[in-house]
Amino acid sequence: MMFGKSFEGWGAWHCWAIAMVVVQMVSRSALAEEPPVIRTGIVGCDTSHVIAFTKALNAEDAGDTYLGVRVTHAFPGGSPDIPDSRDRVGKFTDELKGLGVVVVDSIESLAPHCDAYLLESVDGRVHLEQFRKIAHGKPVFIDKPAAGSLAELLQIFEIAERTDTPVFTCSSLRFCEQVQSLVSDPAIGELTSATASSPYKIEPHHPDLFWYGIHGMEALHTLMGQGCQRVSRVETETMGVVVGEWSDGRIGIFRGYKSGPSYSDAYTFEVVGAKGVGHTHGFGGYEPFLLEVAKFFRSGEPPVSPEESLELFAAMEAADVSKAREGRAVELEEVMQQARHQVAKLETTEDE
Template structure:
């Protein structure tokens, strides 16, 4: 898969730039004041990749001196593909000069900002609350939560504690999107792998990588969703309030790739290939510095409402389901 190939290239590059980091001396930690990064969850390659780039011997100036200083390794309680990674990834980040702590409160006391990287979205609400209560800006990796109701609750907590956060797939920054005049977009088709995980709504686990670029180019305003489902393929058709149509194809067979086509008033734009993790990481650092999320809560919640509506359409045999209906259901669970 192109995404996996690019990820391996990025990880290899990060590993090369990080040679000798076991002996890295951050010097007086006071010099890192305001730039100490903590990681929650060492069950995903994202944690290792981000740590290697930020803690490189000569990091890119785009990262503004931010360094990972502490990590809390526990992630998913029961997803084997996640839990089995923790020992290896813990040892890897320790060699980067990262202190391993035994609780999230202990982590929060040692850092200024947080990367919530747990691969499993279900514990994200519980994990993010101590961070928000402490007033620390946080990036929540995908999926933002294991349910739409929890996603709503996370943003409610962000507002309650007046602490900004954002969430995004790295595919939001796929090639072809940068520089696109979104005011000219009349429709879009995107695609990505869409492997399933029984503990999460179908598209939350991996389909998010194709749904997020769809919303990145189309913007908010999707009203309803219809889904065609087979064991090998998902096709989800979204109808926007202004009459535009956006579609997502999720694959579970054949060669898995990421991309799409954006239809504009001036011609078609091809999306892809995948641009790696660094464009997202640079946006995260800008957010840590400014406190201004690059993706609004409204857009993120609409993305997850789209995917939840797709699940409901599947349950109803492909019937149209409004995003308003699934949002009301999610909000009622919070009351």
């Protein structure tokens, strides 16, 4: 009888022990499946994006929304000849410190502490040299404008290929719900034309559309897809209009507002498809875009190809040429050839 009680007690204890082992194994398995933190370094603290992105990615309630991506370090940078950079870099750097981000005094100092990079400098002209310093195989997102010229963007992608560094660039408008809902709406069908508008602020050190018009241009090219062959541009005191002709005969139109609608109301998107039409407006926030960046940091697979970005930048540069030619249509291939020639000339000079 005593033996029986002892056996029953041992059996209960044994079952409990096995249950605890199973619980621990499941817990360890769950922990193993949790994504490790991707330590992210910011290059350039002179844009409001660094605050918005850091607050979203590092939010206490973010959980695994952004797949473990966290901003941990930052290099301030800054361009003294651009007021939007010079007058804001100190303020945004201090805000980042208040959010717990460690600020370093050189781009090179980021490398030991970071698994991925957000290249955020508001000045596109400095991106090429900054990218050279971080192109060592870790994923890099380059914020708009990706470069100061089409030729510089070509060089960035060449460096990325040579160093096996995953990279992509885009405006956050590409992934906003207002644009993506039109891209994926089966009721609209295959798009025959699209119109996109955005604020249109010009910065004198950049091609006209690079600074803010890029938001509307990126949305337009997202809606239309690749295949833009030529563009023409009309400019007035209040608006800039770019008309793009696609290889299959479709037409895409960008409207840039220099004045008029408020920031949010200036973003409008209209499409005509084989089955119907669609219209949205506004900007729904950075969350869909940041999720694409997080997926990219984890997989190394860019959601936007170099070819897509190069076509967009060729269209924006061609629009400047069209303006100089009083609105005449300019082939994208013309500006692409000029950019390739510039890069080849630079490479020849460097080899001498």
